[in-house]
Amino acid sequence: xxxxxxxxxxxxxxxxxxxxxxxxxxxxxxxxxxxxxxxxxxxxxxxxxxxxxxxxxxxxxxxxxxxxxxxxxxxxxxxxxxxxxxxxxxxxxxxxxxxxxxxxxxxxxxxxxxxxxxxxxxxxx
Amino acid sequence: xxxxxxxxxxxxxxxxxxxxxxxxxxxxxxxxxxxxxxxxxxxxxxxxxxxxxxxxxxxxxxxxxxxxxxxxxxxxxxxxxxxxxxxxxxxxxxxxxxxxxxxxxxxxxxxxxxxxxxxxxxxxxxxxxxxxxxxxxxxxxxxxxxxxxxxxxxxxxxxxxxxxxxxxxxxxxxxxxxxxxxxxxxxxxxxxxxxxxxxxxxxxxxxxxxxxxxxxxxxxxxxxxxxxxxxxxxxxxxxxxxxxxxxxxxxxxxxxxxxxx
Numbered sequence: 455x456x457x458x459x460x461x462x463x464x465x466x467x468x469x470x471x472x473x474x475x476x477x478x479x480x481x482x483x484x485x486x487x488x489x490x491x492x493x494x495x496x497x498x499x500x501x502x503x504x505x506x507x508x509x510x511x512x513x514x515x516x517x518x519x520x521x522x523x524x525x526x527x528x529x530x531x532x533x534x535x536x537x538x539x540x541x542x543x544x545x546x547x548x549x550x551x552x553x554x555x556x557x558x559x560x561x562x563x564x565x566x567x568x569x570x571x572x573x574x575x576x577x578x579x
Numbered sequence: 580x581x582x583x584x585x586x587x588x589x590x591x592x593x594x595x596x597x598x599x600x601x602x603x604x605x606x607x608x609x610x611x612x613x614x615x616x617x618x619x620x621x622x623x624x625x626x627x628x629x630x631x632x633x634x635x636x637x638x639x640x641x642x643x644x645x646x647x648x649x650x651x652x653x654x655x656x657x658x659x660x661x662x663x664x665x666x667x668x669x670x671x672x673x674x675x676x677x678x679x680x681x682x683x684x685x686x687x688x689x690x691x692x693x694x695x696x697x698x699x700x701x702x703x704x705x706x707x708x709x710x711x712x713x714x715x716x717x718x719x720x721x722x723x724x725x726x727x728x729x730x731x732x733x734x735x736x737x738x739x740x741x742x743x744x745x746x747x748x749x750x751x752x753x754x755x756x757x758x759x760x761x762x763x764x765x766x767x768x769x770x771x772x773x774x775x776x777x778x779x780x781x782x783x784x785x786x787x788x789x790x791x792x793x794x795x796x797x798x799x800x801x802x803x804x805x806x807x808x809x810x811x812x813x814x815x816x817x818x819x820x821x822x823x824x825x826x827x828x829x830x831x832x833x834x835x836x837x838x839x840x
Contacts, residue, residue: 468635468636468637468704468705470634470635470637473641474634474635474637474639474641477630477634477639477641477766478630478631478634478635481627481628481630481631481634482631484627485624485627485628485631485798488794489795489798492791492794492795495787495791496791506787506788506791506792507787507788508786508787508788509783509785509786509787510780510783510785510786510787512783513781526787529787529791530785530787532791533620533780533785533787533790533791533794534780536620536623536624536627536794537620537623537773537776537777537780538773538777539623539627539769539773540623540626540627540769540770540772540773541773543627543769544645544648544770547641547645559642559645559646562642562645562646562649563645565649565653566645566648566649566652566770569649569652569653569656569774570652570770570773570774572656573652573655573656573774573775573778574774574777574778574781576656
């Protein structure tokens with residue numbers, strides 16, 4: 455199997471498994487999108503001379519706030535993407551385990567995802 | 580500050596909320612719930628960023644991480660229930676005592692565990708510090724699972740991530756080499772943190788004024804941490820980890836005495 459040179463220099467003798475590649479890809483995208491959104495929010499804040507907003511935009515109002523180019527909306531969405539990335543990462547692992555027909559870890563990962571979602575629904579601060 | 584937190588957190592596989600929360604609330608006058616929310620966002624940023632580096636080096640044991648995540652997430656959810664039964668102050672003292680005990684145990688063992696092939700959840704990675712390929716298997720999976728349940732439970736009770744417990748459990752008890760332990764713990768803390776962060780967001784405790792600069796600083800720091808963790812000798816990493824555990828213990832004691840938090 456041929457390893458591209460840039461990957462070989464990063465991994466040093468390690469060839470990533472599909473599960474590892476999926477995790478890496480999901481996390482990279484999550485961080486890139488989140489940083490881009492936060493940067494957009496910061497730039498909008500500077501352009502509008504408003505500085506950093508206090509408080510996030512509730513989910514329900516997010517689309518309208520985004521359309522209105524409110525800095526807070528972009529910063530909020532950036533944070534949401536950052537917070538959502540681990541959820542997507544677990545879901546991605548689940549898909550990989552399903553593809554590999556690794557029944558045991560399909561179950562394990564499904565439980566983790568379920569408990570995460572339950573925790574959010576039941577959660578109290 | 581966020582940069583430093585990112586370096587240490589990603590280097591040691593712990594979130595560091597126990598230090599970050601009082602610092603934010605005392606030094607910057609951030610309201611406590613906002614401080615917690617900010618620190619949780621930082622933990623997620625640390626985990627996601629550092630994991631890119633760890634996973635591409637094959638240091639993270641993904642299956643082991645998923646398995647123990649079942650224990651820690653279930654434990655954390657149940658933590659809210661147990662909170663009614665036990666006095667928070669007693670628990671904080673116990674937490675501090677266990678941290679000191681764990682640091683002492685790690686110190687007594689000196690270097691790293693000797694990797695052994697057990698046929699359970701085996702994995703291997705390349706260690707640049709020793710220039711060797713390390714192959715290892717996991718021991719005492721069941722006991723480790725049960726203790727992780729406890730660790731998750733305690734972190735649910737005290738509102739701290741529990742990375743400080745996951746690392747010793749995997750390393751000392753389950754025989755996972757320290758570097759693989761740190762990488763795997765780093766993967767796990769993101770999951771627990773994401774679930775609580777979603778709750779904090781929903782309740783409106785998230786404040787971009789603190790969370791966004793902190794997250795950006797952490798992301799930069801968390802690029803450096805894994806490099807250090809990978810290159811340093813396991814012995815040096817272990818010593819840094821012990822010191823951090825003792826600092827955590829002191830913070831917890833102060834909290835128990837009603838100072839600080």
